[in-house]
Amino acid sequence: MSSIKSSERLGRSEATSGLMLISPTAIFAFLLLAAPLATILAYSFMADGYLTIIPQFQTCNYIGTCFSYEMKDGVLTAAKEYNGVFSDPLAQTLLVRSLGVSLMVTLVTVVLAFPVAYFVSFHVAADKKSLWLFLITIPFWTSYLVRVFLWKVILGYNGVINSALMGLGIITEPITALNYNVGAIVTTLAHAYAPFAILPIFVALEKIDRSFLEAGLDLGESAFNTFRRVTLPLAMPGVISATLIVFIPTVGDYVTPNLVGGPEGKLVANLIQLQYMKLDNYPLGSATAVSAMLLVAIVSLIFLFLNRRYLRGPK
Amino acid sequence: MKGGWFRGYAIVYLFVLYAPIILLPIFAFNDSAIVSFPLAGFTTKWFTQMLDEPTLHEALKNSLFIAVSTSIISTLLGVLAARASTRFVFPAKGAIMGLIMLPLVLPEIIAAVSLLVVFLGIGMPLGLLTIILGHVLVCTPFSIAILSAAFQSLDRSLEEAAYDLGETPLSTFYLIILPLVMPGIISSLLITFTISLDEFIMAFFLGGTNVTLPVYIFTQFRFPQSVPVIMALGTILVLLSITLLAIAEYFRRRGIAKTGGKNTGGFL
Structure with missing residues (x-):
């Protein structure tokens, strides 16, 4: 087919051209959609600290009771209790x-x-x-x-x-x-x-x-x-x-x-x-x-x- | 008569579809501070009152800046994606296009809060820029949907002829493809502008203290006395949207006719 011939002549494969062309839009969607969605998925398994997220794995945001942590005298202390979504x-x-x-x-x-x-x-x-x-x-x-x-x-x-x-x-x-x-x-x-x-x-x-x-x-x-x-x-x-x-x-x-x-x-x-x-x-x-x-x-x-x-x- | 019942139903359906838009100007010109029936009399005071709202001016300025930026960026991203997906075969095409088009069906609040979490996490201040990023995410799939139709109906042999005559891919794109899909690009610019101007959720979550027109409208609904002014503002916005959409539709049709495609209807 002549299209294959012309892209060959231009020294680039069909796949490379396509990927290069779509990359700005794909990277945008990855950074502003896939990564943020992954972030909230990760956050949903972490603990709520005072203006921060404490990276400790827990499932109580879904089932069970969780604690919100607060800074007291320089130490993070469990302060407020709340129920997970399904509880x-x-x-x-x-x-x-x-x-x-x-x-x-x-x-x-x-x-x-x-x-x-x-x-x-x-x-x-x-x-x-x-x-x-x-x-x-x-x-x-x-x-x-x-x-x-x-x-x-x-x-x-x-x-x-x-x-x-x-x-x-x-x-x-x-x-x-x-x-x-x-x-x-x-x-x-x-x-x-x-x-x-x-x-x-x-x-x-x-x-x-x-x-x-x-x-x-x-x-x-x-x-x-x-x-x-x-x-x-x-x-x-x-x-x-x-x-x-x-x-x-x-x-x-x-x-x-x-x-x-x-x-x-x-x-x-x-x-x-x-x-x-x-x-x-x-x-x-x-x-x-x-x-x-x-x-x-x-x-x-x-x-x-x-x-x-x-x-x-x-x- | 052929389709008699269906025609009657479709006309009633259209009437219900337009009911809120028909009511809008009625209340915008109604001489009563309460938006309800019976009507009181004719007035244009809500329109003049609208002119001395400083927050509204600020919101209008923000919204226009955001909508112009959004329409340009999302149409650029749309051109790249629509061209890539209609012209080339590449690995993971389905997955990549699926991700890019996902905002069309994803509940907007979920996209908005996940962006909010990331922006706050990396210490990015909330403002016009974050709203623009959110709007580009929402608008790009619409731009791709419009532009794919324009790119799909392109005759591939025109491009091959240009290559055979010694043009580079870049000059071919500039000289042959761009003029042919130009109506689609104009249509995409107008539609994404309209969507951005009307978008509320992203602006509400990602705007910080910055106000856009929809955010302004939303906060004003809490004060019954300012509702008539919102009806006046709404009337102007609806007229503006319809004008822009009519122009977009004109260009979309012209684009499809230009590239020899068959007009199959709507924007989506």
Whole structure:
């Protein structure tokens, strides 16, 4: 092949050129992502000293009780006792709640997004498709904080929904159950992650050979059965990526529970922020962050395993 | 009608997607200190009030500096990675690209606290520079996603022709490849600028005492009386973002058309 010839002529192998070209970005990602993640993993097994980390191996940040050390008369002394992540009822509650919220958000987002992706892929004229996708992605790129806050306005006591329902005479008193709870968090997050769910499903639907569907119909399947037995299985890789791309980041969302969650709606990100910024307990904060990632990874792997038959390539 | 039900559903869906953005200007021009219904009357006072907020000026200056720096650095890193991954086969390609693209799915708070721990550990003072580093980490995967589409649709034979005519790899890149992917680069600059301008978590954790626009907005939400001003600010920011995104989309499409590729849709 002439490309091999030309790179040979220039005295460099394909692999060397590629590695050299990618090295600045790779080194950046290594230093600012891989190394920091390794650091918090290491910190999560160390002890909390006074404004320092004491490098002694311990597992009590995860299970059991730990001590924060303080400097007293020039000696590090065990001062404050605290529970590890899996021995602390509050941390457990927040981890479980965060996972639950993420799963709910994922389900709502993907189920609501699928028909939109299907519509754009199957019913929109080819030259209008990118306009639709552009319209779907715009809200995603615009002022995240303000959008989250406006959900508070929509769901609030004198909010849009309550005013509309009262104006129509359906209710006489504003419904207070709309705001400051897990439901409000799910609504807000499902809204924020909508494009993330639509795009992968759309890409998978676009790849489907339309003659398969005709074949299904020609062979006497109903439209619904063709969808169930041909379209849906072929769209599954897109549905799976949509699920993961919504599920994984939502577990760590900080802004939404903070603004619309109220006191009962705190999630694990709020706990991590508290442990790092307010309590200055880096080992415990790191252990919480690592635990959250671990749980997300386990759930994601189980999900991938259950759907493995859709991800195999064509035989 | 073909797709009738789906069309209706998609239009309702789009409406809900835009609901918060539609409400924003309504409250920005509403003559009431409380952001709720019923509406009070028309006013532009929130916009004029916005002009005499010294912290806001500071935040705007910081945000612009950070967003410009971030967009340039992440697009440079994006060009290198997108070019390497679309043109060359090299060892551990999957693992390297996986690491670089990881911030797309990694919960942002985890990336933010791990960076915080490292910056404090090596004694790096928190400030604009640390925010920029965090933003580049977040923005580079988006830049790569946009630029890969531009590089992928490049015709390899153009490059080979240049080599055969005696150009070096560097001059070929400069003379042939760069002009063809330029629309993609402009699109990447605009998108990463928009993301950085709107990014909150990294700025909140890594900024120390420095305030960016989103951090300013977040702190103002605690004071009910300053919310209308934030609605006015938000209106301007949303208009700015939409304008930048529309320009980016224009360049992205032009780029793909220029290199002869097929337009398959969105940015991601």
